[in-house]
Amino acid sequence: xxxxxxxxxxxxFGKGDSRFHVLKDINFDINRGDFVAVIxxxxxxxxxxxxxxxxxxxxxSGSYRLDGIxxxxxxxxxxxxxxxxxxxFIFQRYNLLASLNSLDNVALPAIYTxxxxxxxxxxxxxxxxxxxxxxxxxxxxxxxxxGQQQRVSIARALMNGGEIILADEPTGALDSxxxxxxxxxxxxLHQSGRTIILVTHNHTIxxxxxxxxxxxxxxxxxxxxxxxxxxIDYQNPVDSFVSPVTFHCDQFIEAFKISIxxxxxxxxxxxxxxxxxxxxxxxxxxxxALGRGSQERIINNINSMGTNTINIYPGSGFGDRQNARxxxxxxxxxxxxxxxxxLDSSTPNTSVSGLLVYxxxxxxxxxSGVGDQFFDVRGLSIELGRFFTRRDIQEVASVVVIDPxxxxxxxxxxxxxxxxxIIFRRQPLTIIGVTxxxxxxxxxxxxxxxxxxxxxVMSKITGDYYINSIIVKVNNLVNSQLVEKNLIDLLxxxxxxxxxxFTQNTDSIKKTIEDTTRTMTLLxxxxxxxxxxxxxxxxxxxxxxxxxxxxxxxxxxxxxxAKRFNIMEQFLLEAIVLxxxxxxxxxxxxxxFRFFFNAVSKNFTISFSIASIFLAxxxxxxxxxxxxxxxxxxxAHLNPIDALAYE
Numbered sequence: 001x002x003x004x005x006x007x008x009x010x011x012x013f014g015k016g017d018s019r020f021h022v023l024k025d026i027n028f029d030i031n032r033g034d035f036v037a038v039i040x041x042x043x044x045x046x047x048x049x050x051x052x053x054x055x056x057x058x059x060x061s062g063s064y065r066l067d068g069i070x071x072x073x074x075x076x077x078x079x080x081x082x083x084x085x086x087x088x089f090i091f092q093r094y095n096l097l098a099s100l101n102s103l104d105n106v107a108l109p110a111i112y113t114x115x116x117x118x119x120x121x122x123x124x125x126x127x128x129x130x131x132x133x134x135x136x137x138x139x140x141x142x143x144x145x146x147g148q149q150q151r152v153s154i155a156r157a158l159m160n161g162g163e164i165i166l167a168d169e170p171t172g173a174l175d176s177x178x179x180x181x182x183x184x185x186x187x188x189l190h191q192s193g194r195t196i197i198l199v200t201h202n203h204t205i206x207x208x209x210x211x212x213x214x215x216x217x218x219x220x221x222x223x224x225x226x227x228x229x230x231x232i233d234y235q236n237p238v239d240s241f242v243s244p245v246t247f248h249c250d251q252f253i254e255a256f257k258i259s260i261x262x263x264x265x266x267x268x269x270x271x272x273x274x275x276x277x278x279x280x281x282x283x284x285x286x287x288x289a290l291g292r293g294s295q296e297r298i299i300n301n302i303n304s305m306g307t308n309t310i311n312i313y314p315g316s317g318f319g320d321r322q323n324a325r326x327x328x329x330x331x332x333x334x335x336x337x338x339x340x341x342x343l344d345s346s347t348p349n350t351s352v353s354g355l356l357v358y359x360x361x362x363x364x365x366x367x368s369g370v371g372d373q374f375f376d377v378r379g380l381s382i383e384l385g386r387f388f389t390r391r392d393i394q395e396v397a398s399v400v401v402i403d404p405x406x407x408x409x410x411x412x413x414x415x416x417x418x419x420x421x422i423i424f425r426r427q428p429l430t431i432i433g434v435t436x437x438x439x440x441x442x443x444x445x446x447x448x449x450x451x452x453x454x455x456x457v458m459s460k461i462t463g464d465y466y467i468n469s470i471i472v473k474v475n476n477l478v479n480s481q482l483v484e485k486n487l488i489d490l491l492x493x494x495x496x497x498x499x500x501x502f503t504q505n506t507d508s509i510k511k512t513i514e515d516t517t518r519t520m521t522l523l524x525x526x527x528x529x530x531x532x533x534x535x536x537x538x539x540x541x542x543x544x545x546x547x548x549x550x551x552x553x554x555x556x557x558x559x560x561x562a563k564r565f566n567i568m569e570q571f572l573l574e575a576i577v578l579x580x581x582x583x584x585x586x587x588x589x590x591x592x593f594r595f596f597f598n599a600v601s602k603n604f605t606i607s608f609s610i611a612s613i614f615l616a617x618x619x620x621x622x623x624x625x626x627x628x629x630x631x632x633x634x635x636a637h638l639n640p641i642d643a644l645a646y647e
Contacts, residue, residue, distance in 0.1 A: 001031065001032050002029045002030065002031060002032070003030060003031065003032040003066070003067055003163075003164065003195055004029065004030040004053065004064075004065070004066060004164075004195075005029050005063070005064070005065040006026055006027060006028050006029070006053075006062070006063070006064055006065075007027055007062055007063040007064075007065075008025050008026070008027060008061070008062040008063070009023055009025070009026040009027075009049075009052065009059040009061070009062035009063070009064060010023055010024060010025060010026075010059060010060050010061045010062055011023040011045070011048055011052065011057075011059050011060050012060045021218060022045045022048050022218055023045045023048055023049060023052075023059070023218050024217075024218040024219050025062075025219070026049065026062070026219075026220060027220070028213060028220065028223060030195065030197070031195075031229045032195060033190075033193050033194070033195055033229065034195055034196075034210060034211060034229045035186075035187075035190045035195075035196045035198070035208075035209045035210045035211065036195075036196065036197050036198065036209055036210070036211045036212070036213060037197075037198045037199075037200060037205070037206035037208070037209035037211070037212045037213070038050065038197065038198070038199045038200075038212075038213050038214075038215065039199075039200055039201060039202075039203065039206045039212060039213070039214050039215070040201065040214055040215035040216055041201060041216070042201065043217075044215040044216050044217065044218070045215050045217075045218045046199050046201075046215050047168065047199065049199075049215065050166055050168055050197070050199045051641050052064060053066075053166060053197060054083065054087050054089060054166045054559070055071055055074075055079040055082045055083050055087065056079075056083070056558075056559060056640045056641050056644070057640075057641050058071070058072055058079075059072060066082065066086070067086065069082075076563075076564055077563045077564060077565070080112070080558065080561055080562060080563040080564070081561070081563070083558075083559060083560065083561050084109055084112050084113045084160060084560065084561020084562075085113060085160060085161075085561070086161075086163050086164055087162070087163075087164045087165075087166060088109075088156070088157025088158055088159075088160070088161075088162025088164070088165050088166070089157055089166050089168070089559050089560070090150070090153055090154055090157050090165060090166070090167040090168065090170045091153060091168050091170075091644075092168050092169035092170065092172040092173055093173060094141070094146075094149040094150055094152070094153045094173075095153065095552070095555075095556045095559070095644065096141040096149055096152060096153060096156075096556075097141075097553055097556060098140065098141055098142060099140075099261055099262075099265060100140070101137065101138050101139060101140050102128060102133065102136045102137055102138070102139055102140075102141075102144070102152045103121065103124050103125060103128065103137045103138070104124075105141070105152055105156055106124035106127055106128060106152060106155045106156045106159055107120045107121060107123075107124040107159065108156060108159070108557070108560055109156060109159045109160050109560035109561050110123070110124075110159050110160060111250070111251065111254045112251070112557075112560065112561040112562050112563065112566055113160050113561055114247040114250075115160075116246070116250070117250065120159070123159065124155070124159065125137065127155035127158055127159065128151075128152070128155050130155075131151040131152075131154060131155050131185065132151065133148050133151050133152060133155075136148060136152070145178075146173055146174050146175070146178060147174055147175075147177075147178030147181060147182070150170065150173075150174060150178065150182055151181075151182070151185070154170075154182070154185055154189075156560065158189070159560075160561070162189075162194060163194060163195065164194070164195045164197065165186070165189060165194055165195070165196045165197065166197050166199070167186060167196065167197070167198045167199065168199045169199060169200055169201075170182050170183075170186070170198070170200075171183065171200075171202075171205055172200075172202075179205075183205065183208050186198070186208070187208065196209070207226075209226070210225060210226055210227040210228070210229060211223075211224065211225045211226065211227075211229070212224055212225075212226065251566060251569070252569070252573075255566065255569045255570045255573050256573055256577075258570050258574075259570060259571075259573040259574035259577050260577065262546070262550075262574055263574065263577060263578060263581075269542065270578060273538060273539055273542040273578055274539075274578055274579075274581060274582035274585065275538075275582075276534050276536070276537075276538045276539075276582075277536070277539070277578070277579050277582030277583060277586060277620055277623065278582045278585045278586040278589060279586070280529065280530075280533075280534070280586065281582065281583045281585075281586025281587060281589075281590070281616045281619070281620055282586040282587070282589040282590040282593065283590075284529060284586075284612070284615075284616050284619070285586065285587055285590040285608065285612055285613060285616050286590040286593050286594070286606070288609065288612040289590065289594060289606040289607055289608045289609070289612065290606050292606070292607045292608075292609055292612075293605050293606035293607040308473060308474045308476060308480055308506065308507060309377055309471055309472065309473050309474065309506050310471075310472050310474060310480070310483065310484050310487065310503055310504070310505050310506070311469055311470070311471055311503065311504040311506075312329065312333075312469060312470040312471075312472070312487070312491070312501055312502075312503050313329075313468070313469050313501060313502055313503075313504065314326040314327065314328045314329050314466070314468075314469075314500065314501050315500070315501070315502060316500075316502060317502045326500060327464075327465075327466035328466065328495060328498075328500040328501055329348075329466060329467050329468070329469065329470055329501060330465065330466055330467060331348050331454070331458075331467060333348075333470060333491060333494065334346045334347065334348040334371075334467070334470045336490070336494065337470065337472055337487065337490075337491075340490075342474065342475050342478045342483055342486075343472050343473065343474060343475065343483070344473040344474070344475055345371075345373040345376070345377060345472065345473045346371075346470060346471070346472045346473075347370055347371030347372075347373050347374045347377065347454075347470070347471050347472075348369075348370070348371060348454050348467040348469075348470055349368060349369065349370050349374070349454070349467060349468055349469045349470065349471055350368070350369040350454055350457055350458055350462065350464065350466075350467040350468045351366060351367065351368040351369070351468050352366070352367055352369075352425070352457065352461060352462050353365070353366050353367075354367065354424055354425040354461075355424070355425065356406075356410075356422060356423070356424050356448065356450070357422065357423040357424075358410045358420070358422045358423070361409070361410060363409055363410075363448055364448070365406065365424065365448035365449070365450055366447060366448065366449055366450065367400070367424055367425075367450045367451070367452060367457060367461070368449070368450070368451050368452075368457075369451075369452055369453065369454035369455070369456065369457025369458055369461075369462075369467075370451055370452075370453075370454055370471075371393065371453075371454060372387065372388060372389055372390045372392070372393060372453075373473075374451065374471065375387050375401075375435075375451075376473075377471055377473045378471075380435045380436070381435065381436045382401075382433050382434070382435060382436070383404070383433075383434050383435060383436040384416060384417070384418050384433060384434040385401075385418040385431070385432050385433030385434060386432055386433050387401060387432075387433055388401065388432060388433075388451075388452070388453055392453050392456075393453040393454065393455050393456075394455070396453065396455045396456050396459055396460065397453060397456060398427070398428060398429050398430060398452075398456060398460065399429065399430050399431075399432045399452065399453070399456070400422065400424070400429040400430065400431055400432065400450050400451065400452045401431075401432060401433040401434070401435060401450070401451045401452075402417065402431055402433075402434055402435070402448075402449070402450050402451075403434070403435050403437075403448070403449040403450070404434065404435065404436070404437045405446065405447065405448055405449070406448040406449065406450060407434050409448060410422065417431045417434060418431055418432060418433065418434070419431065419432075424450065424461070425461050427460050427461050429450075429452060429456075454467065472487070474507075480505055480507040481505070481507070484503055484505050487503065488503060529619070533623070536579070536623035536624075536626060536627035537627060539575055539578055539579065539623070539624070539627050539628065540575075540627035540628070540630060540631060543571060543574065543575050543627075543628055543631035543632075544630070544631045544634065546571075546574070546631070547571065547631050547634055547635045547638075550635075551638065551642075551643045551646040552643065552644065552646050554567055554635055554638055554643045555638070555640050555641075555642075555643025555644035555645075555646065556644065558638075558640040558643065559640060559644060564636040564637065565636070567632075567635050567636040567638075568632045568633060568635065568636035569632075570632075570635075571628065571631055571632035571635045571636075572624075572625065572628045572629065572632040574628070575624045575625070575627065575628020575631065575632070576621060576624035576625060576628060577624075578624065579620040579621060579623050579624030579628075580617065580620055580621060580624065582620060583616055583617045583619070583620030583621070584617075586616065586620075587613055587616060587617075590608075591608075594606050594608060
């Protein structure tokens with residue numbers, strides 16, 4: 001029964017005037033279990049014929065049927081399936097992968113056909129033991145002699161059964177003794193029922209075959225049989241294939257291992273490749289963290305001005321030089337607003353600067369007349385003593401609360417100022433409390449601030465009927481923008497239709513600053529993202545170089561059954577791993593930057609967000625896929641013949 005049927009096969013290479021006719025109307029059959037030698041001088045076409053028989057190449061015209069299946073119209077992946085299941089290659093130069101040990105080299109074909117890890121490892125060990133290299137399991141090809149490498153190559157050809165063995169000059173690179181051992185192995189394989197096709201130019205080697213096909217200038221010039229074909233039923237020893245899910249998971253794991261191995265083999269190159277990703281990710285995460293930290297700092301300072309508050313001032317707006325002369329706001333305005341249900345509080349505010357005297361010390365200070373709810377609205381807390389109360393306001397009490405700066409100036413010795421009397425504009429005021437320090441950037445660092453009941457300031461110090469401003473606190477359940485509009489309408493009506501005041505909504509300031517910092521963060525992050533793209537281009541270039549360097553390896557993997565998807569998956573995973581490792585290192589670098597920055601900076605700290613970290617890793621993965629795709633595609637679409645011939 002024929003296992004191979006070849007009819008009128010022609011093979012051309014090149015185009016136009018350079019087109020070359022290599023194989024010319026080739027016709028022959030090979031019986032199952034036969035031992036055939038294909039001989040001829042260099043350039044006769046025997047290697048091209050072997051490549052077609054091994055489904056590494058396809059004829060330009062004609063028919064090639066393997067075990068009854070027409071192979072000429074099969075896809076690249078179908079050819080890979082045939083190579084992996086039915087054909088075992090023995091190469092003149094062994095074509096072992098330098099990065100794998102003997103056991104892994106032998107087990108390689110079984111990865112692409114679905115044998116479980118344990119089964120393929122046990123079978124590889126068994127084959128190496130049968131071929132006399134059991135003590136070389138862990139040795140890499142560079143640690144083996146030529147004869148030992150060829151026996152490992154034969155074991156690899158038998159890994160998936162190897163019903164058809166294609167041996168391309170198997171003794172060409174060996175000494176005579178090693179060559180005899182290899183031929184003995186081929187005879188044993190033939191006796192076990194395998195079909196052996198031996199390609200050689202040596203008539204002595206060809207004499208071991210039962211049949212000889214001689215090529216010359218692309219034609220078959222002789223087809224003779226020395227011994228009759230012996231029919232021996234071949235039993236494939238490999239039948240322990242796994243489920244499709246396990247198969248794909250196993251292939252993914254193996255591709256991942258190969259990727260890690262390729263990266264660790266060239267550590268310095270891999271690190272330099274990842275440098276652009278590391279810098280880009282560190283920049284993105286650090287910039288986002290800086291923006292987040294500065295935003296939190298600014299928002300905290302705004303909140304210290306009053307959480308969800310609206311300030312009402314006399315005049316037409318900030319920057320109007322006539323504002324100081326405008327007197328339109330009164331205590332009654334504040335009292336009217338205090339009765340609104342959607343406001344938590346309303347407090348008048350009048351301020352005046354003047355000479356502050358205590359003992360023999362005198363300073364210029366600012367005194368604000370406020371309501372009892374002012375401190376809560378401003379987020380001020382007490383350190384010593386107490387705040388004044390509504391009763392103090394009603395009784396026009398001569399009491400005052402001072403800030404830490406005033407305490408430090410008036411009482412440098414650190415004594416308790418509560419109960420002491422100071423003179424402000426010739427008016428005695430008793431200190432009843434000291435506020436805690438807030439480090440508010442909106443306040444002058446060296447200013448001396450004092451607070452007294454507004455009734456006290458207006459009746460005993462300024463004598464004014466009008467106030468400088470009103471501070472209202474909006475209920476958190478109400479829209480601050482709508483409240484601001486309503487307040488303007490109410491006060492305009494109360495002022496006989498005149499809008500002789502303006503408002504400042506801290507919520508608007510907060511939103512403006514949030515939008516600004518968000519825009520700046522986005523801008524700087526976009527600039528940092530450019531470094532990620534540059535890093536991705538670097539990875540693509542290095543991966544293209546890696547594909548060129550490992551072209552031979554790709555050819556070997558294709559020859560033993562790797563499909564295009566397997567090759568693409570391997571190189572794509574390598575690019576993704578490079579980017580992910582670069583992303584993790586970039587995050588670690590930004591973490592170090594955060595640690596040192598926060599240790600040095602006293603004004604604000606940078607703050608990481610989980611979202612930015614996941615975004616950075618997502619970006620690095622996306623770049624790995626994007627820029628790794630082209631090299632992976634190129635690798636997967638290499639011609640197996642060209643890849644195997646690459647040096």
